[in-house]
Every structure is written in structure tokens, then in C-alpha cells.
Amino acid sequence: MSSVSPVIGPVAERRERGATIAGMTGLIAVLVGGLAIGEPYPAFAALMGMGFTIAPWATRRYLCLPLPWALTAVTAVVTFLHAFGILVRAYDFVWWWDIMTHFMAIAVLALVVNLAVLAIGKRYPEIAIEPRRIPLVSLGLAIALGVLWEVLEFLFDGLLGMTMQYSLSDTAVDLSIDILGAVSVAVLVPPFMAKLDEDYGMCELLIGR
Amino acid sequence: MSLSWSSPVKSNLATRLRFIPPLLLFAAAVAALVPVPGGIPYWPLAGLWATGLAVFTPTALGNALARPAVILAVLLAMPVFGLLVGSAPALQFALLPPAAFLLAVLTLGPGLVDRPLLRYGLAALLADGFIAVSGLGLYYLDRIAGTELVPTNDALMWHLTAGLLGVGAMYVLSAGLALRRET
Numbered sequence: 001m002s003s004v005s006p007v008i009g010p011v012a013e014r015r016e017r018g019a020t021i022a023g024m025t026g027l028i029a030v031l032v033g034g035l036a037i038g039e040p041y042p043a044f045a046a047l048m049g050m051g052f053t054i055a056p057w058a059t060r061r062y063l064c065l066p067l068p069w070a071l072t073a074v075t076a077v078v079t080f081l082h083a084f085g086i087l088v089r090a091y092d093f094v095w096w097w098d099i100m101t102h103f104m105a106i107a108v109l110a111l112v113v114n115l116a117v118l119a120i121g122k123r124y125p126e127i128a129i130e131p132r133r134i135p136l137v138s139l140g141l142a143i144a145l146g147v148l149w150e151v152l153e154f155l156f157d158g159l160l161g162m163t164m165q166y167s168l169s170d171t172a173v174d175l176s177i178d179i180l181g182a183v184s185v186a187v188l189v190p191p192f193m194a195k196l197d198e199d200y201g202m203c204e205l206l207i208g209r
Numbered sequence: 210m211s212l213s214w215s216s217p218v219k220s221n222l223a224t225r226l227r228f229i230p231p232l233l234l235f236a237a238a239v240a241a242l243v244p245v246p247g248g249i250p251y252w253p254l255a256g257l258w259a260t261g262l263a264v265f266t267p268t269a270l271g272n273a274l275a276r277p278a279v280i281l282a283v284l285l286a287m288p289v290f291g292l293l294v295g296s297a298p299a300l301q302f303a304l305l306p307p308a309a310f311l312l313a314v315l316t317l318g319p320g321l322v323d324r325p326l327l328r329y330g331l332a333a334l335l336a337d338g339f340i341a342v343s344g345l346g347l348y349y350l351d352r353i354a355g356t357e358l359v360p361t362n363d364a365l366m367w368h369l370t371a372g373l374l375g376v377g378a379m380y381v382l383s384a385g386l387a388l389r390r391e392t
Contacts, residue, residue: 127324127326127327129327137331137334139338140331140334140335140337140338141334143334143337143338143341144333144334144337144338144373146341147337147340147341147369147372147373148373150366150369151366151369151370151373154366154369154370155370165362165366167362168348168359168361168362168365170362171362171365171366172345172348172349172365175341175344175345176345179341179342179345
């Protein structure tokens with residue numbers, strides 16, 4: 001196995017560690033900033049972001065499931081931009097902020113779904129899906145999760161009196177961006193699926209089993 | 210010689226009757242295209258999808274997919290009968306998610322994905338995609354053509370919420386039945 005693999009090896013692990021530390025540092029800053037000005041929502045978003053950012057490292061370490069370091073980096077950037085955007089009210093003042101974070105978030109989500117479906121298929125061959133079909137499955141799942149997100153926002157607004165959804169056009173644009181992000185990943189990811197497929201099943205190299 | 214319900218007779222009968230499910234579906238699909246006063250705008254889209262299936266895959270609908278095709282035909286025809294008691298719009302709203310799920314099951318078919326649980330899972334994703342894309346499609350049609358098919362955020366969100374819940378329920382039901390058959 002080459003040391004420049006995006007998944008296995010010291011270079012990939014070093015990059016993953018670097019991206020995790022950078023992301024966690026930014027998110028801790030947002031957390032502290034949110035608490036300092038008495039705003040719970042950005043602090044909560046930062047905490048959630050920390051969980052997402054550390055997930056690839058934890059997955060590699062404890063579930064024997066290596067993920068590409070680039071995924072960690074993109075996740076760190078997206079979660080930071082989301083939490084930071086809430087803290088400085090970029091969602092209210094920068095018209096493209098919502099579009100940017102939605103697109104990046106759904107792209108990360110679709111990538112995660114691709115990897116998760118691939119990894120689950122490796123562990124449980126009886127429910128494995130052919131690698132060439134996985135991007136289509138992830139497209140469907142990403143759209144479904146985008147819809148679920150909007151439905152949850154709608155329910156929170158209705159039940160708790162929050163204002164997570166601003167207008168019909170806001171919801172429609174969010175959903176459109178979700179679908180665009182998911183389609184982009186479904187179009188771009190297939191050439192990498194074979195390589196990722198090869199790289200999985202490396203448990204013994206990761207934890208010496 | 211008495212006529213018993215033997216396997217060859219049954220098979221012969223099945224062969225003779227296999228034109229019925231696609232024909233029923235075609236008739237119900239065409240009925241779904243007819244505008245209903247106060248009806249939901251997504252219903253004719255489901256009718257259009259069903260018409261395509263009945264026209265392009267009649268053989269499959271008459272064989273392995275006969276049962277879901279007939280159930281779908283009944284679902285698509287119910288709002289027409291609902292017109293008599295004035296409940297057609299409510300019926301359309303309630304029946305759209307199951308109809309979308311069955312349309313997705315028929316579209317994927319047993320040939321494409323042979324494992325039932327996976328097939329129903331993919332069908333649920335496809336049906337949910339239809340719900341989302343149809344909502345967005347009509348929203349953009351409103352913006353372009355000045356119509357009012359999706360007038361408010363609530364209208365879109367109720368469509369998406371009912372779709373998500375209904376399709377999810379159909380998946381649980383279908384997967385549960387498939388598991389029961391396997392065990």
C-alpha cells in the first residue's frame with residue numbers, strides 16, 4: 001500500500017489529525033465566543049460540529065473504518081462555517097452564506113453516505129450494494145435527509161415557535177441546493193469508488209488485529 | 210372429465226389474465242390525469258408516471274408485478290370515487306405517498322434489484338425523491354408561469370412531511386411483510 005493513499009498510512013493519518021485539530025480549534029473558539037456573548041445557538045452548533053469533525057478520527061480509531069482525510073478537512077470547514085455564520089449572523093447579512101453551507105453540508109453528507117454504504121457492504125456482504133450503484137443510493141439518501149431536515153425545521157417552527165424557515169423561496173432554495181449538492185457528489189464520486197473499495201478491509205493494519 | 214384447479218389450468222388462466230393489471234393501471238392512470246376541483250397538483254404527476262409505466266412495461270406489470278400494479282390502480286382510482294362524496298382532495302393528499310412508493314416499486318421491478326428489503330429501501334428513496342422534486346418543480350413552475358400551484362411555505366412543507374411519513378410507513382409495512390415471507 002502506497003503511503004500517499006487517501007485512507008491508509010502515516011501521511012493520511014497526519015493530515016487527518018491536522019484537519020481535526022484545526023477544525024476543533026476553530027469550533028472551540030466559536031463555542032467560547034457564543035458562551036461569552038450569551039448566545040446558546042452558535043455554542044450548540046459548535047458542539048455539534050465538534051462531534052462531526054472528530055467522527056472520522058474516532059471511526060478510524062475505534063470502528064476500524066478509515067475515511068479519506070479530505071473528508072475530515074471538508075467536514076471541519078463546513079461545521080466551522082456553519083457555527084461561525086450563526087455567531088456573526090452571516091446567515092442574515094450575507095445572502096450566499098446559507099447557500100454555501102447547505103451545498104457543502106449536503107456534499108459532505110452524500111460523501112459520508114457513499115462511504116458508509118461501501119463500508120457496511122464490506123462488513124455485511126449479504127446486504128452489499130455494487131460500488132457502481134452506491135452513488136445513486138447516496139443521491140436518494142441525501143435528498144431524503146435534505147427533506148427530513150426541512151421537515152424538522154418546519155416542525156420545530158410549528159411546535160416550539162422558532163423561526164428556522166423564513167419563507168417559501170428560502171425552503172425551495174435550500175432543497176434545490178441540497179439536490180444540487182447530492183447530484184454533484186453522485187456525478188463526481190464514481191471514479192473514486194473503486195479506489196475506496198480497494199482500501200477498505202484494512203482493519204488488521206489499523207489496530208493490529 | 211372434470212375440470213380441477215390443477216397447475217396447468219391455473220397457469221393457463223394466469224396467462225390469459227395477464228393483460229388485466231396493465232390495462233387497469235392504464236385506466237386508473239388516465240383517470241388520475243383528470244383535474245379534480247380542489248385537488249392537489251401533484252396527483253396528475255403520479256398519474257403521468259403511472260401512464261408511462263403502463264405504456265412502456267405492460268409485460269412486467271402483467272407478470273411478476275401484477276399485485277402491486279393492481280393495488281396502485283385501485284389507489285389511483287379511489288379519488289375518482291371520492292368525487293361522489295366530495296372527499297377527492299383529501300384522498301389524493303393521503304394516497305399520494307403510498308402511490309409514489311408503489312410507482313417506485315414498479316419502476317425498480319424485481320429484475321433490477323432482486324433482494325426485497327433492498328428493493329423496498331431504494332423504492333422509498335425514489336418515492337421520496339419524487340415527492341421532493343415534484344414539490345420543487347411546481348414551485349419553479351409558479352415562478353416561471355405565474356401560477357399558484359404551491360402558494361405558501363406551509364403548502365410545500367405539508368406535502369413534504371406527509372410524503373416523508375407516508376413513504377416511511379410504506380417501507381416499514383413492505384419490509385415487514387417481506388421479512389415475514391422469508392421467515
